[in-house]
Amino acid sequence: MPGKRPDHVTGFGPGNARIAHMTKEPENNDASGKPGWRPVLGLSDEPSAAPELPVRAGTVFDQPEPEQLLELTVIIPARNEEDCIGACVESLVRQSEEGFELGRDWELIVVDDDSTDRTAEITRSFPGVALMKAARLEKGWTGKANAIWTAARRARGKWLLFTDADTIHEPGDLHRGIHEATRHKAGMLSYSPRQIVSGFAQRSLMPLVFCELALAYPPDKVSDPAQRVAAANGQYLLIEREAYRRIGGHQAVRDKVLEDVEMAFTAKRRKLGLRFRYADDAVSTRMYRSTAAMIEGWTKNLALLFDNALSLAVWRALDFFLLFGLPVLAFELWSAHFTSRSLAWLGAGWVLALLWLRNLFRFYRRVARSNFPFFDCAITPLGLPLFVFLLYRSWFQHKMLKQVSWKGRTYAQ
DSSP, X not given: OOOOOOHHHHOOSGGGXXXXXXXXXXXXXXXXXXXXXXXXXXSOSSOSSOOSSOOOTXXXXXXXXXXXXXEEEEEEEESSOTTTHHHHHHHHHTTXXXXXXXTXXXXXXXXEOXXXXXXXXXXXXXXXXXXEEOOOOXXXXXXHHHHHHHHHTTOOEEEEEEEOXXXXXXXXXXXXXXXXXXXXXXXXEEEEXXXXXXXXXXXXXXXXXXXXXHHHSOHHHHTOTTSXXXXXXXXXXXXXXXXXXXXXXXXXXXXXXXXXXXXXXXXXXXXOOEEEEEOTTTEEEOOOSSHHHHHHHHHHHXXXXXXXXXXXXXXXXXXXXXXXXXXXXXXXXXXXXXSTTHHHHHHHHHHHHXXXXXXXXXXXXXXXXXXXXXXXXXXXXXXXXXXXXXXXXXXXXXXXXXXXXXXXXXXXX
């Protein structure tokens, strides 16, 4: 939700052939009477090669198509989310209105992923909200991908929105999201939510992470079909029904810890249309409710988000030394005893002070890209040791131990 991915991920090959889907509508038949091609939202008008995925008219992932599709299906995977699921569902249910009525024009599905708390009970308290039990978790699947896939195969919406249980949706963001994707001819639209943080550890660390993400995954480049960089945020991922089928759904990313980013790369390679932006006007989220959860979460993600996690840790350690070491050195020079060379040492101290101010300004400009408030950005130098530690810890877990843990489950890498 960094830079160009390695060639094995971002490499462009035959998979970039323009894709369209077949339809049985008579007016699209060619001279031979065979079904013709109708462009999918965000795709080219005509295919230059046969679709990469098998096409079976009238079905989506081997499930019978509904006689009439709804406008939207919202899917929330939830595992022990009693602290936040109520606020999330309420913010979505409130968007039901005349002309966009829940149960008639769109549906909301919460998938209970083996929760042991009150997640299911709280969900049942909302009329019109469907509660599903996640399918049995098979080997080679992540819990989130399995939960979403359980509901996605039965979704009745023209558009599918995958959103996390810790999000809060602004009024009208569902309608606006569909309108934005349609206007920009994007088969996939993803928002980076406004982050809600609390406590010193979160306030000092989260801006550091998100400024690096903003620099490595610039939204303008992500949304540009000519650029190879791609990204998405699973906290708000809206995808057109046919585009979802074309990328293989969550079954295609079943073993990926960062399934949202992988889906974005696939969507871009197959020219389905990708749009990504920071959207504080649409959705907010509190990703972590404790420091322990934050450490576990970023340990799981950082080495995947940043291919250069170890070198990034070295650079941020250097930042810490410059921000805190230069003032100490300058003060020592200013405090030197008067000798024949006192003026020279005093001048050197001022040079170091100016270098410190320049580095401080450069650092703040970098962190300000995170879209966090001024105070949170201002205290981020104090969060650098924790950021360096998490970068190293994530690298070690992925590269050396080759496994990560999340919400009571361990995934091999």
